[in-house]
Amino acid sequence: MTRTVVAGLDGSPESRAAAEWAAREAKLLGLPLKIVQVWEPVPEPLAQAPLLGAETHQHWTERIPREAADGLRARHPGLEVTTEQLHGPPAEAIAKAAEGARMLVLGSRGLSGLAGFMVGSVGLSVVAHTTTPVVLVRAGEQATDEHAPDxxxxxxxxxxxxxxxxxxxxxxxxxxxxxxxxxxxxxxxxxxxxxxxxxxxxxxxxxxxxxxxxxxxxxxxxxxxxxxxxxxxxxxxxxxxxxxxxxxxxxxxxxxxxxxxxxxxxxxxxxxxxxxxxxxxxxxxxxxxxxxxxxxxxxxx
Structure with a gap:
């Protein structure tokens, strides 16, 4: 079984930065990248709303990882990228998806006006309970940030x-x-x-x-x-x-x-x-x- 680099994606800027970092790391490792997204069913009252039914919500959540994967393949030729839709509590679902992976990459919001992360409850729970190495990537992280100045x-x-x-x-x-x-x-x-x-x-x-x-x-x-x-x-x-x-x-x-x-x-x-x-x-x-x-x-x- 081929090991993978797994990235959690929810469509936020920080998760997109994490997916981009994960793609670069997967290429360095020579491993495929798997993008996972947790789909939480819409609560029943909202599911009855005409503009936000369960089917509409699921359509958009499936579209996010698909479009992200297409973009990563275009920016990183030769990288194998797959997607997986998960169901259940986000922290549990992501931790389970990362079992056996080389590493799990998640995004963290940057602290407004300050250097560093804002690690949410899902990220902290995953870090605390998985045995897979977890990489936290802040919003706005770019490839040039990892390199020395010219x-x-x-x-x-x-x-x-x-x-x-x-x-x-x-x-x-x-x-x-x-x-x-x-x-x-x-x-x-x-x-x-x-x-x-x-x-x-x-x-x-x-x-x-x-x-x-x-x-x-x-x-x-x-x-x-x-x-x-x-x-x-x-x-x-x-x-x-x-x-x-x-x-x-x-x-x-x-x-x-x-x-x-x-x-x-x-x-x-x-x-x-x-x-x-x-x-x-x-x-x-x-x-x-x-x-x-x-x-x-x-x-x-």
Whole structure:
């Protein structure tokens, strides 16, 4: 069975940006793209309205993915694009459609006047409950946003990709998250910037203000932990240039800052076996809501 890249589409600008990003990623991967849309039946009172009956509603919801697929095929020659109409609660239907996929791509509204995302309840629920890697793409995302500026300072699809940024807990590194980031950097032929942010233990704070040597020892320990976590992956991907950074401070804030110069930000999400609620963790929550670059959330045990 051929794996696919799956994109959720509802006709909104953010979902169209996600479908476009998914098409570019599918071409990099050499995989087909499947566009899915959830059709929710019109409530009975509205279904009786003369201009918005159930048949009219279904016609328009079927037209949206069909026209989007035609446009993607025209803009990305050679890309195999299929569509699928889903039924049921959106979060459940999308998560089920993504089972076994290489990745799922969803759109998120840009925060008006601010950098970042407005992640809706459907997106958060899907991220929290699927084990498939989920990429969130903000409204207005374009191919040039992923590339470095040319000598005139203007980003172009012909210039190299910006770095891929990986947020890594060096004390508990997960292979799935690290491999996703290395592969993303490899297929973009760009560097991988790995950030291991850490906060000072409360009981060290007083001593650090008076003992610079103790501070340097802790910084050295954190840098060594990151270096050791990445050592086997550097060997597996020798062509990927890796930049390691172990700054003290909030990991979420550091990743949001790094996103300004990234083509993609990769973070992990620990799988929590809870039946209710969207539990994604504070770092993932901060990055998802404020990153200026697409964010890939990779679930792990």
């Amino acid at each position: 000598p005139s300072g203007i980003p172009s699809a012909s210039t190299p990709y910006r770095p891929v940024v990986l947020g890594l807990d060096a004390d508990h590194p997960d292979a799935a998250v690290i491999e996703f980031a290395f592969e993303a950097a490899a297929r973009r032929e760009t560097k991988l910037r790995v950030l291991h942010g850490w906060n000072l233990p409360p009981y060290y704070v007083y001593g650090l203000t008076a003992d610079a040597q103790l501070h340097d020892e802790i910084v050295g320990q954190q840098s060594a932990a990151l270096r050791e976590a990445l050592r086997p992956w550097r060997q597996k991907y020798p062509d990927v240039e890796v930049v390691e950074e172990s700054p003290a401070g909030s990991p979420g804030v550091r990743l949001v800052d790094a996103a300004h110069e990234a083509s993609l930000v990769v973070i992990g999400r620990r799988i929590r076996r809870r039946p209710f609620g969207a539990h994604i963790g504070p770092v993932a929550h901060a990055v998802l809501h404020h990153s200026t670059a697409p964010v890939a959330v990779v679930a792990h045990d």
